[in-house]
Amino acid sequence: MGRRKGGSAAGTGLLVVLGLVFAALSALYRFIVENVATIxxxxxxxxLLLILWYFFSKLESRKSTAVERPVAVGQLQIQLPAERGYVEPRVHFGSRTRSAAGPGNARWILPTETITVQGATIAGGLFYLGTGISFEDREIDEYVVNPQLSAKSAKPDVDGASMPYWPSYADVAPAARRAFLEWMATGRQANPYGIGHVFLYFYGLEHRVFVDRDVASTPAVIAEVDRLLAVYGDNGSFRGYAQHFLEYARCAAGLPLPVPEPSSDRSYSIESPPVLLHLGRRLAQSATILSEDALIWVLALPDVYLRTAAVRCFDEFVPLWHLRFRSWFPEGLRVATSGNVDLTYRAASGAFEVSVDGPHRDYPDVTKVKTSLEPLRQLLQECTDELDGFSRLLGRRPEARNSVQAALLLPEDLLAETGFEALREFGKRLSEIMGSKQLASTKMDTVLQLANFDLPEGGKLSPAAADQLGQVLDRLDIAIEPDRRYGGGVPQPDDQVFLFNAPRGGPVDPERPAYRSTKAQVEVAVLAAAAGGEASGGEMQRVIADIKEGADLGGVERARLISFAVTIFNSPPKQAKVLKRLAERTAAEREAIAKAAVAIVGGNGTVQPDEVRFLEKLHKALGLPKERVYSELHKEVSPSDEPVAISVEQRQAGIPIPKEAPVSKPDAVLRIRIDAERLARAQRETAEVSELLANIFEEETAPAPVETPVAAAANSSAFEGLDQSHTELVELIEIKGTVPKLEFEERARAMKLLAEGALERINDWSFDRFDEALLEDGDEIVMAPHLRARLSELRETA
Known part of the structure; x- marks a missing residue:
């Protein structure tokens, strides 16, 4: 029972509660129904009140981003105006773009602070600490050090192998965070750590300068990136991003950028801030640019490429550019642009892209140029072309860069502008041997040694090398004689040469009639003086006196002719070669030459038989009658009471002597008496000896042996000018290279040739074609090695 009474009470209580709830709901329902309009x-x-509150709060938030923001710099407060100086950054995340709000709960750690994170004590600051940097609809946590994230690892990822290309502190593994914190704690300079840790730290520095725009922190951040660049600059990726950051950060801070230096590697582009701001600043000052800035500009153009000559010879290219630019554009190059500079910084982290403010906004933008830059491109190519020869020499012989030969391959005005060490040294040495008289007589090998010229094999100086030496001396305003360029021969190392001061090397016109005629007279006078034996000093003085008296000769011409006369008096030229050239002279020149020769021979008062024979040969070469020799000698020889000895009888066995002609009486008009018998005898002897030496001195050759059609065609085409016998001698030595003198004489004798005459004949032919002797006489007959290829070329051409 008792149990029944208890159960009844519980049920009654529940009914009472349900009744009360029902009554309350009924009352509420009746209240709502009765007061529905009021509710x-x-x-x-x-x-409405809630909506108005929301809009007012948003408006207040936007105003707070536009008011002037105070930034502390030391004890000063700098106000950043919202109107022009501040541009709201746009932040990019993938394909989405959001406006950035003010700083979130992360804060910037100052350089003076020391922070402990996950057991790592970090001094020096310059990073963000917190959970993230808040923006309107998200937070940035990529480069914020979050102390709440785990950094526990028994093996820190020092190399950063687990870090992605764009590392994020929030996303990397704890092992990578541990390595990053340890790198920060050890001064951020330990090389074993991977570059990913450096980039993770670098991203925060970017944010501070370009998003927070903290002017006070910028110098310290720039210094820190400079330090990182010194430590990790070997990494090409980081070096590129760091240099890019430094350029833009200095612009943002109003710090000066380094002036770009022209270089062969063209390490900067037209869009880089140093180039844009430097050229823009110049154009802001003046619309005309000069050579220095024009070179910076043209080297920065994306479609300009330096050829090998400009790269290899860049030290010579730069001064040549300045010379040619001033020639092309004496007043400079006027340039017009269509806009001003506008810099935009793109973060290495990919998190944002911002416009960079600064005074550069007032500079003309050279990437928006309206003036054609084609003249600059053409000028660059012209300068490169001028250095092609110099570049090729350096490509073959890099050690020859400072040689006098290299100087010849550079433009003269460039050498005058910059100087050339090898030329200066050569000129200094020449001045020492020339002395105060500015004149020197020396051996050719001495000059070659002073110029550091390398002699070719065999010790024979080629015409090309002689011309090259002459060109070097031209640059030093020094003349050399003999000089092949002005009608002289090629002086060999043991030959005497004269050096004297003359502007641009004393050029003359070797074909000017007065100069050419006098030079021919000098040559013939020397041959005439040497015909009777060695020339005397008195004969040389008479020749020099005649040169000095030449009224129609210039000063440099006289100097060259006197030097020429002295050298050939010491080393007379080949008689046949001189006589051969005389046939090309004019009638007036031939008359003057003959008169000069007779004057030298008759000037001694005693005429030798060899001298008479030479005069006869000379008159024949000049196309003048031999009979004039004797009449002219009568006029030149001084009168005497005794007969003048014209010749001495020298009988030679085996030579038939014709019957003597009746002795004729001296002509009444002669001023001196001549022994007619001796004169006739000398004439006979001269004719006989001339016949013996025909193969040496005569231009005509003996009848050649009959040749087969094939041989005749080969000889007439390949070695035109040589007959079959002389051609066979050339081919003999060409095959062997060197032939004993005795063998050469035997072979010549078998061909009915005199060995000496054949040798001279072949060398005369060689001079006509190669400007130098083909064969060298001595105990052995040697062919010039470098001419063997020329003989082959003659055959190939034929």
């Missing part, structure tokens, strides 16, 4: 009005008013 609706109240709800509407409350909703």
């Amino acid at each position: 609706a009005v109240f709800g509407t008013i409350a909703g």
Whole structure:
């Protein structure tokens, strides 16, 4: 029972509770039904108030981003105006773009602070600490050090192998965070750590300068990136991003950028801040640019490429550019642009892209140029072309860069502008041997040694090398004689040469009639003086006196002719070669030459038989009658009471002597008496000896042996000018290279040739074609090695 009474009480209580709840709901229902209009009005008013509060709060938030933001610099407060100086950054995340809000709960750690994170004590600051940097609809946590994230690892990822290309502190593994914190704690300079840790730290520095725009922190951040660049600059990726950051950060801070230096590697582009700001600043000052800035500009153009000559010879290219630019554009190059510089920084982290403010906004933008830059491109190519020869020499012989030969391959005005060490040294040495008289007589090998010229094999100086030496001396305003360029021969190392001061090397016109005629007279006078034996000093003085008296000769011409006369008096030229050239002279020149020769021979008062024979040969070469020799000698020889000895009888066995002609009486008009018998005898002897030496001195050759059609065609085409016998001698030595003198004489004798005459004949032919002797006489007959290829070329051409 008792149990029944208890159960009844519990049920009664439950019924009472349910009754009360029902009564309350009924009352509420009746209240709503009775007051529905009042409730609706109240709800509407409350909703409107909530909407107005929301809009007012948003408006207040936007105003707070536009007011002037104070930034502390030391004890000063700098106000950053919202109107022009501050541009709201746009932040990019993948393909989405959001406006950045003010700083979130992360804060910037100053350089003076020391922070402990996950057991790592970090001094020096310059990073963000917190959970993230808040933006309107997200937080940036990529480069924020979050102390709440785990950094526990028994093996830190020092190399950063687990880090992605764009590392994020929030996303990397704890092992990578541990390595990053340890790198920060050890001064951020330990090389074993991977470059991913450096980039993770670098991203925060970017944010501080370009998003926070903290002017006070910028110098310290720039210094820190400079330090990182010194430590990790070997990494090409980091070096590129760091240099890019430094350029833009200095612009943002109003710090000066280094002036770009022209270089052969063209390490900067037209869009890089140093180039844009430097050229823009110049154009802001003046619309005309000069050579220095024009070179910076043209080397920065994306479609300009330096050829090998400009790269290899860049030290010579730069001064040559300045010379040619001043020639092309004496007043400079006027340039017009269509806009001003506008810099945009793209973060290495990929998190944002911002416009960089600064005074550069007032500079003309050279990437928006309206003036054609084609003249600059053409000028660059012209300068490169001028250095092609110099570049090729350096490509073959890099050690010859400072040689006098190299100087010849550079433009003269460039050498005058910059100087050339090898030329200066050569000129200094020449001045020492020339002395105060500015004149020197020395051996050719001495000059070659002073110029550091290398002699070719065999010790024979080629015409090309002689011309090259002459060109070097031209640059030093020194003349050399003999000089092949002005009608002289090629002086060999043991030959005497004269050096004297003359502007641009004393050029003359070797074909000017007065100069050419006098030079021919000098040559013939020397041959005439040497015909009777060695020339005397008195004969040389008479020749020099005649040169000095030449009224139609210039000063440099006289100097060259006197030097020429002295050298050939010491080393007379080949008689046949001189006589051969005389046939090309004019009638007036031939008359003057003959007169000069007779004057030298008759000037001694005693005429030798060899001298008479030479004069006869000379008159024949000049196309003048031999009979004039004797009449002219009568006029030149001084009168005497005794007969003048014209010749001495020298009988030679085996030579038939014709019957003597009747002795004729001296002509009444002669001023001196001549032994007619001796004169006739000398004439006979001269004719006989001339016949013996025909193969040496005569231009005509003996009848050649009959040749087969094939041989005749080969000889007439390949070695035109040589007959079959002389051609066979050339081919003999060409095959062997060297032939004993005795063998050469035997072979010549078998061909009915005199060995000496054949040798001279072949060398005369060689001079006509190669400007130098083909064969060298001595105990052995040697062919010039470098001419063997020329003989082959003659055959190939034929």
